[in-house]
Amino acid sequence: xxxxxxxxxxxxxxxxxxxxxxxxxxxxxxxxxxxxxxxxxxxxxxxxxxxxxxxxxxxxxxxx
Numbered sequence: 001x002x003x004x005x006x007x008x009x010x011x012x013x014x015x016x017x018x019x020x021x022x023x024x025x026x027x028x029x030x031x032x033x034x035x036x037x038x039x040x041x042x043x044x045x046x047x048x049x050x051x052x053x054x055x056x057x058x059x060x061x062x063x064x
Contacts, residue, residue, distance in 0.1 A: 004029065005045025006038050 011028045014020045032038055044057035 004043040006042040
């Protein structure tokens with residue numbers, strides 16, 4: 001996955017609040033992949049990217 005809002009949120013929390021200064025975003029993604037990965041909805045978070053009236057996560061974001 002190129003970008004995942006859930007993984008970015010975990011990364012920010014662990015670095016800024018958990019003190020894991022040497023942690024990289026790629027390491028967080030690799031850990032999540034070993035645990036089964038994230039769903040499309042989790043990857044999208046609140047940042048829906050609209051393509052043909054629906055988001056990449058499958059959620060319809062515009063009336064049809």
